[in-house]
Amino acid sequence: RSTRMEWSTESKALVKSVKIAIIPVVNGGTANREPCLFPFLFLGKEYSDCTTDGRGDERLWCATTYDYDRDKRWGFCESKSAWAFQTLRKLKSELLLYSNIIQNQPRPQNKNCRRPQVWFILGSNFQMLEGTTFICTNNSTQALGFLYAAGLGVNSSQAKALVYYTFGALGGNLVAHMILGYRYWGGVGVTQSCESALTHYRLVANHVASDVSLTGGTAVQRVRLLDEVENPGSTSGMLEEDLIQYYQFLAEKGDVQAQVGLGQLHLHGGRGVEQNHQRAYDYFNQAANAGNTHAMAFLGKMYSDGSEYLSQNNETALQYFKKASDLGNPVGQSGLGMAYLYGRGVPVNYELALKYFQKAAEQGWVDGQLQLGTMYYNGIGVKRDYKQALKFFNLASQAGHILAFYNLAQMHATGTGVMRSCHTAVELFKNVCERGRWSERLMAAYRSFKDGDMDGSLVQYLLLAEQGYEVAQSNVAFILDQTEARIFSENETYPRALLHWTRAAAQGYTVARIKLGDYHFYGYGTDVDYETAVIHYRLASEQQHSAQAMFNLGYMHEKGLGIKQDIHLAKRFYDMAAEASPDAQVPVFLALCKLGLVYTLQYMHDLNMTELVSKVDLDQLLGPEWDLYLMTVIALLLGTVIAYRQRQHQPVPPRPPPLPAPARPPQEQPQPEDQVQPEVPPQAEEEQQ
Numbered sequence: 278r279s280t281r282m283e284w285s286t287e288s289k290a291l292v293k294s295v296k297i298a299i300i301p302v303v304n305g306g307t308a309n310r311e312p313c314l315f316p317f318l319f320l321g322k323e324y325s326d327c328t329t330d331g332r333g334d335e336r337l338w339c340a341t342t343y344d345y346d347r348d349k350r351w352g353f354c355e356s357k358s359a360w361a362f363q364t365l366r367k368l369k370s371e372l373l374l375y376s377n378i379i380q381n382q383p384r385p386q387n388k389n390c391r392r393p394q395v396w397f398i399l400g401s402n403f404q405m406l407e408g409t410t411f412i413c414t415n416n417s418t419q420a421l422g423f424l425y426a427a428g429l430g431v432n433s434s435q436a437k438a439l440v441y442y443t444f445g446a447l448g449g450n451l452v453a454h455m456i457l458g459y460r461y462w463g464g465v466g467v468t469q470s471c472e473s474a475l476t477h478y479r480l481v482a483n484h485v486a487s488d489v490s491l492t493g494g495t496a497v498q499r500v501r502l503l504d505e506v507e508n509p510g511s512t513s514g515m516l517e518e519d520l521i522q523y524y525q526f527l528a529e530k531g532d533v534q535a536q537v538g539l540g541q542l543h544l545h546g547g548r549g550v551e552q553n554h555q556r557a558y559d560y561f562n563q564a565a566n567a568g569n570t571h572a573m574a575f576l577g578k579m580y581s582d583g584s585e586y587l588s589q590n591n592e593t594a595l596q597y598f599k600k601a602s603d604l605g606n607p608v609g610q611s612g613l614g615m616a617y618l619y620g621r622g623v624p625v626n627y628e629l630a631l632k633y634f635q636k637a638a639e640q641g642w643v644d645g646q647l648q649l650g651t652m653y654y655n656g657i658g659v660k661r662d663y664k665q666a667l668k669f670f671n672l673a674s675q676a677g678h679i680l681a682f683y684n685l686a687q688m689h690a691t692g693t694g695v696m697r698s699c700h701t702a703v704e705l706f707k708n709v710c711e712r713g714r715w716s717e718r719l720m721a722a723y724r725s726f727k728d729g730d731m732d733g734s735l736v737q738y739l740l741l742a743e744q745g746y747e748v749a750q751s752n753v754a755f756i757l758d759q760t761e762a763r764i765f766s767e768n769e770t771y772p773r774a775l776l777h778w779t780r781a782a783a784q785g786y787t788v789a790r791i792k793l794g795d796y797h798f799y800g801y802g803t804d805v806d807y808e809t810a811v812i813h814y815r816l817a818s819e820q821q822h823s824a825q826a827m828f829n830l831g832y833m834h835e836k837g838l839g840i841k842q843d844i845h846l847a848k849r850f851y852d853m854a855a856e857a858s859p860d861a862q863v864p865v866f867l868a869l870c871k872l873g874l875v876y877t878l879q880y881m882h883d884l885n886m887t888e889l890v891s892k893v894d895l896d897q898l899l900g901p902e903w904d905l906y907l908m909t910v911i912a913l914l915l916g917t918v919i920a921y922r923q924r925q926h927q928p929v930p931p932r933p934p935p936l937p938a939p940a941r942p943p944q945e946q947p948q949p950e951d952q953v954q955p956e957v958p959p960q961a962e963e964e965q966q
Contacts, residue, residue: 301327303341303352311352313339318346327354333432419445419453427739429764435466446477452744455481455710459745462703463783471699475690478706485713486683499748500723503755503788521550528560536564537571544575554579554586565597574601574608581612581621591622602633607642610634614648618657627658638669643676650684663694683709711746719749726752731761742777747784754778754789771802782813787821794829798838807839818850824858827851828865835872844876 302312316323317340319330327337337354345351422441425434439460445453458477461470527535540560546552558579564572577597583589595616601609614633617626631652637645650669653662667688673681686705689698722737735756741749756762757774765773775796781789794813797806811833817826831850834843848869855865 301339301354303339303354306338306350306352308341308350308352311341311350313352313354314341314343315339317342318344320346333434335434418442418448419450419456422453422456423740423743426743427736429736429739439466451481451484451713452715454478455713455715455744458703458707458710459743462707462745463780465780471703474703475699475706478703478710479686479690481713482683482686482706482709485709486680488714489679498720498723499746500719501748502723502726502752506755528563531567533564533567533569533572536560536567537569537575540564540572540575544579554584558587570601570604570606571608573597574606574612577601577609577612581615591616595622607637607640607645610640611637611642611644611648614645618648618652627652631658638672643673643678643681646670646676647673647678647681647684650681654684654688663688667694679709679712707745711744715741715744716746719746722749722752726756731756732764735762735764742780745784747781747786750777750781750784751786751789754781754792758792771796773802775802785821787817787823787826790817790821791823791825791829794826798829807833809839811839818853822857824854824861827854827857828861828868831868835868835875844872844879848872 302310304310313327316325318324319328319340324330324339327339329335329337332338338351339354340348341350341352342348418441422438422445423429424431425441426438427433442453442456442460446457454477458474458481459465460467461477462474463469524535524539528539537560540557542550543553543557543560558576561572561576561579565576574597577594579587580590580594580597594612598609598612598616602613603609610633614630614637615621616623617633618630619625631649634645634648634652638649639645646669650666650673651657652659653669654666655661667685670681670685670688674685682705686702686709688694689705690702691697718737718741722734722741725731725734725737735753738749738753738756742753754774754777757765757770757777760767760770762770775793778789778792778796782793790813794810794817796802797813798810799805811830814826814829814833817823818830827850831847831854832838833840834847834850836842851865851868851872854861
């Protein structure tokens, strides 16, 4: 045993003193099971060990011949399992490193961060942005996942992003859950799985639905940058400052409708107006004093929910609800039903609650429909009836109520009252999740865009795009398409824009689908591929009935690009485009004119007119002197034309002036005919002017 110990010690010393070269045997690649050759040449540089250069997944590889650029013989230096283990160890060390960096950064005060947060600073650590951009997250792993997914300051790695997002979700990060839900739903970086998406989205939707109050919460404003830039006159939902000031002027003058409208705007926020309960209360109070029942009911809702400005008071809320309900207002009737349903200021009485909800629902008020659905779904005060619950939830969802979407999602997820549908449940839960508090970033990103901060706007839209917001995905693609962002190099902008157009198109955005066709047609961010362009245009034409897509298909049929040339099909698609949109009629008319000329030339070419004329023997057809007959006919026609034109130029003798009419009394004299002006209605006069 002692001899073995001494030999072992000497062997260890020998191993330490002598450099032993271990030649790995490669796995996969083009030279599976062959040994590496060191050194090997790659892009003009010699490597004496396995390297990760040239790969985005950081897997070690080597060449099995000296000149890789010539022979292309290579393989991985380790198996997939060994690489995965090393990657996880590296991710763990990076996570610890970044967490220490994050925790040492100053934490700015932000009222939107209600729980202990970890602040991740973009810019100072990765030299990405000028200045500092803060992202408030529940876990640093979600922020790291976003960085790797977007490639901000680090090499983009969807595998690392997925690992970090998973860690964040396990730590309870709702944004990470939402991102994973979208990835599993769309198959982004993972195998598509509806059930996995349902699990993540349902968890987030439970939290979002629990935060919804009687007033409905903050409105979500979705602004498409493409529509706003290309169609400045279109309605984006945002109210101009001048228009808001005009409504404020009317409200100050006592206009009740303006007071109620401004009160609702400030109560929920949105459309360019920030949420402000104090101003909402002031406007509602003025309108209520003037006898407006809607204002009374909304004051009752504000007292029922309470806020930082207004203390919760069931008795005052009940008084306002009763005043509005007695005057037949559905909002007041629904509020009174809520009071009896939950015993707010009055004893619980399900019969009265059902009565008031039915009255509100008959007038089309969304809260009454929602609460009726809830009572039928849970069997509160009535016999449980899932069909009636489904009916009222559908009615409430048509008005966009978030809890209606949530309840419908639950029914489709569990197969309660309907056939179970995972796909429908995921779409409904996704709609609920996108109403969460993080939706406020949409307006923050839009304001950054309007202020000219393209990089800041792009980063915020990128995070929202990761969460599955289709509007954010299309806005990211638009900003990149305009090449106004500086955080990505020029050769990265179009491929990244193509990626986000693809994700937006997968969610049903027609313009994104057409953009995909344009990118493949012109070769933006990808190779020119007319066949793929035709596929995208056809999808936009058949599924969304896009006039632009139909016009593009007509052009490609006309030119035979990526599809068989067919002038008749080209005309058909041009006509369909003109029928689909009045705006397409002028370009379609010009295209049809050109197409008619092309068709005429092609028809003459098909007839082969030269050969046809050469086969005709005019001597046999018209006689040997046919040319004299033709010249005579031409001369007669020419003489007729000359005589006709000379006759037109002969002077016409002037007519004698008319005799003067006998004099009449002044009051009976008519005005000359050329001075008589018919009476024109005021509207016609304005049109003439």
